[in-house]
Amino acid sequence: MDLEGTPYPKQFFTNMSLALLAAVVRAFTQYNNLTNYISACFQLLSNIQQDTPTYFIRCDVAHIIILVTTWKPLQSVDKRVKDCIVRSIAQIILSDDIDDLKQLLRSFFGSFRVIQMVIWKIVIKSSVKMNDHSYDNGLPQDF
Helix, strand or coil: CCCCCCCCCEEEEEECCCCHCCCHHHHCCCCCCHHHHHHHHHHHHHCCCCCCCCEEECCCCHHHHHHCCHHHHHHHHHHHHHHHHHHHHHHHCCCCHHHHHHHHHHHHHHHHHHHHHHHHHHHHHCCCCCCCCEEEEEECCCC
């Protein structure tokens, strides 16, 4: 509570500004820095620690997605691949259970392998003559 007896809110929504995140952690939680706060939240999700932070900080999903869409590797991929990756990351961000998060990561990286194979097929079809005997339907024989 502040000096006048008005309680602080239980959570705070912010963008991904490290300065703002660090300031909110120091001002409203029992942790002295952002690293300790993140570690405590991870331990809480992992059922390692039972102490709950006195204040929850949430990053706005829209700000995170905007940040993800600016990642340099996503600038050079097909729009559909980029859309799939961004939506997968959004699903991961919205996860609130560690087991759900693990399953999403397994699914994401399994899907990423499929995406790599599709991209490989597109590249091969556009650059290799179809009468080359070392390829079957545009894919190398080891696929």
